Amino acid sequence: xxxxxxxxxxxxxxxxxxxxxxxxxxxxxxxxxxxxxxxxxxxxxxxxxxxxxxxxxxxxxxxxxxxxxxxxxxxxxxxxxxxxxxxxxxxxxxxxxxxxxxxxxxxxxxxxxxxxxxxxxxxxxxxxxxxxxxxxxxxxxxxxxxxxxxxxxxxxxxxxxxxxxxxxxxxxxxxxxxxxxxxxxxxxxxxxxxxxxxxxxxxxxxxxxxxxxxxxxxxxxxx
Amino acid sequence: xxxxxxxxxxxxxxxxxxxxxxxxxxxxxxxxxxxxxxxxxxxxxxxxxxxxxxxxxxxxxxxxxxxxxxxxxxxxxxxxxxxxxxxxxxxxxxxxxxxxxxxxxxxxxxxxxxxxxxxxxxxxxxxxxxxxxxxxxxxxxxxxxxxxxxxxxxxxxxxxxxxxxxxxxxxxxxxxxxxxxxxxxxxxxxxxxxxxxxxxxxxxxxxxxxxxxxxxxxxx
Numbered sequence: 025x026x027x028x029x030x031x032x033x034x035x036x037x038x039x040x041x042x043x044x045x046x047x048x049x050x051x052x053x054x055x056x057x058x059x060x061x062x063x064x065x066x067x068x069x070x071x072x073x074x075x076x077x078x079x080x081x082x083x084x085x086x087x088x089x090x091x092x093x094x095x096x097x098x099x100x101x102x103x104x105x106x107x108x109x110x111x112x113x114x115x116x117x118x119x120x121x122x123x124x125x126x127x128x129x130x131x132x133x134x135x136x137x138x139x140x141x142x143x144x145x146x147x148x149x150x151x152x153x154x155x156x157x158x159x160x161x162x163x164x165x166x167x168x169x170x171x172x173x174x175x176x177x178x179x180x181x182x183x184x185x186x187x188x189x190x191x192x193x194x195x196x197x198x199x200x201x202x203x204x205x206x207x208x209x210x211x212x213x214x215x216x217x218x219x220x221x222x223x224x225x226x227x228x229x230x231x232x233x234x235x236x237x238x239x240x241x242x243x244x245x246x247x
Numbered sequence: 248x249x250x251x252x253x254x255x256x257x258x259x260x261x262x263x264x265x266x267x268x269x270x271x272x273x274x275x276x277x278x279x280x281x282x283x284x285x286x287x288x289x290x291x292x293x294x295x296x297x298x299x300x301x302x303x304x305x306x307x308x309x310x311x312x313x314x315x316x317x318x319x320x321x322x323x324x325x326x327x328x329x330x331x332x333x334x335x336x337x338x339x340x341x342x343x344x345x346x347x348x349x350x351x352x353x354x355x356x357x358x359x360x361x362x363x364x365x366x367x368x369x370x371x372x373x374x375x376x377x378x379x380x381x382x383x384x385x386x387x388x389x390x391x392x393x394x395x396x397x398x399x400x401x402x403x404x405x406x407x408x409x410x411x412x413x414x415x416x417x418x419x420x421x422x423x424x425x426x427x428x429x430x431x432x433x434x435x436x437x438x439x440x441x442x443x444x445x446x447x448x449x450x451x452x453x454x455x456x457x458x459x460x461x462x463x464x465x466x467x
Contacts, residue, residue, distance in 0.1 A: 142293050143331035145318035147345030147390065157344070161335050 025218055027194055028202035029245070035185070035198060038177040043125040043174045044167065045120065051129035052155075061088040062233070070123045077120065081187025081213040108190040113198075116188040117178045117194040132166020133159060165236045172236070176229035179222065249394075249426050253298035253308065257285050262296070262450040270303075272439045277447030283430045284327075285446070287396040290428065291325055292318035300410055303393040303425065324387030326400040330379045332371040337369040340425045342386045350389075357385045360415040362408065377403040381412070389420060395420070395427035401436065413439050 035083040074078055088095040088106040106112045133136060136159060144154040160167070182200045189196030199222055204242075206215040254264045262282045275283050288297040292307070292315065300308035307316045332341045342358075343349050359366040361381045366374060374382065380403045387395060400416075401409045417440055420427050431437065437444060446453040 084456070137329075137331070138333040139329045140333065142318070143325075144345070145293070146291055146321070146323055146325045147386075148319050148322040149345045150319065153345070159332065161333070 025199075025202060025206075025214055026154075028197050029199045029218070029221065031195070031197065032179055032199040035113055035117060038114045039059045039121060039178045040125075040171050040174045042114065042118050043121060044171055047122065047125035047129055047170060048167070050122075051126050051133055052159075053133045054126065055133035069126050072120050073123050077181070077183025080120055080183040080189055081116060084112075084119065084184070084188050088112050088115060091126045106150070107188065108192060108196060110189075111194055113185050113189040113196055116184050117181060120181060121174045121177045122182045125170040125175045126171040128166045128173065129163060130166075132163035132169075136162045152192075165239065169233050172229045176226050179225055199217045249303065250299065250301045251290070253289055253300060254297040255285070255289055255294060257282075257294070257447040260450050262286060262289065264450075264452055266445070266452060268426055268443060270420075270424045270426050271442030272417065272429060272440045273443045273445055274441040275428060275430045275445045275447060276432055276437070277453075281447040282450040283447055284398055285442045285450075287325075287398055287428060287430065290321075290394065291396055292316060292321045305393070321394070322390065322392055323394045323396050324390065324392035325395075326380070326383045326387050326397045328398060328402070330371075332374075332379055332382060334371050336371075337367065338363065338369055338371065338374070338382050341371065341382065342389050343366075346348070354389060357389055357419075360419070361385050361412060370387040375403075377405065377408075380404065384412070385417075388423075391423060393425055395425060395429070396442060397427060399430050399431040399432070401433065402433070409433075409435070410439075411412050416440065 052068070084105055086092065088098070090096060090099050090105055091109065095106045098104075098111075106115070140158055140162065141154065144158045149157065149197065180200060181198070182204070185196065185198050186201055189198070189201075191197045191201050196211065197205075200220060203215055203218045203222070206212075206218065248267050248269060250267050254261070254263045256262070257412075260282050260344075277283055281335065285294060286306070288294040290300065290307075292302070293313070293431055296308065297310045298308065298429070299310070300306070302321075305315070305316075305320055308314065330333050333344070336344070338350075339354070342354065354363070358367060361379050361384055363378065363385055365379055366382065371379060371382075378441070380400065383402055384397075401412055404412060413436065416427070429440065
């Protein structure tokens, strides 16, 4: 049980770190840049919100199969399959939780008053300085919410990780799948405990999100 | 000599300004919607405009050559009606934002002159509107800009302090030898500060309208 929980935590952590790196530039582009295909990009980013996890899992599986471009390249570099591996699960989880990371950051960036950005310009700050000294501190709440939601959402995955990971004990069998197995095998004591732990993790993460949103609002009001 | 010769269109407003001015304080007055703030924003580079603009011997805009210096490089000292102080930074950090190193003496002198010294270590939310406005003024001047753009910079100040602020602004403008364009409806501002006075109406400078009229009359 703890093995599965540990894999879940590792997966959630890896996914969150990678997501923050990918989602920030994506959120920046979606918040501030106008270009053809912007709406299409927004739709693609939001797709995992409504797509059945098994559908996403199936496409990812096809994408990373050893006879695919990506899967084949991975195989030749690392000499092992990307499908049914921990790395494959991370890849799928990043796609699956993308909207949970992009949307809070995008909203936070959009909420930055234009006056602040104009002030940064007339103060002679470069784009990089403006990003580091004005935009990121102003959108800090959004970045933290994105991290907390990505982490919690990855912890709660089932369909995608089952399709892509294949539930290999000790490698790709995460807590939510372990819980399913326990119920099937009628190990109700263990199932109870694992379910409670997962509930607690989600509860803590969402409490964090709400606390940040509350504070973020106060900062926005200047307090 | 500095030269503005710009046109731009903003909704109903058609701004058309052609003026030369020395490194002096110019008070701009006019009714709401006359284009005063738009003019300042064009000079800051925050609005697009057509024409020509040179300040302190440097060309900022030359639309024939397709050149417009971005606001980051114009670096005008601005005070707008919204002070745009960043809430997570102390007042001192807000003032020196965008500059490389803190010039302690210069900062202390300005803080003293514009009466913000006791505020330096505070956060913006602890300030009154008037205090925040004085901080914005210090921030505008601290970076030694080559142009000051002040949109009613004393509007939130009590009369007694206004007088002291005017004296400070006048002496600093003289020392820095930079032009300052200041929107104001206060007669005392005009009396005590103005080296030149522009009155705007419907996007034009009034004395230009007068000149244009005399010209037309002479031609007729």
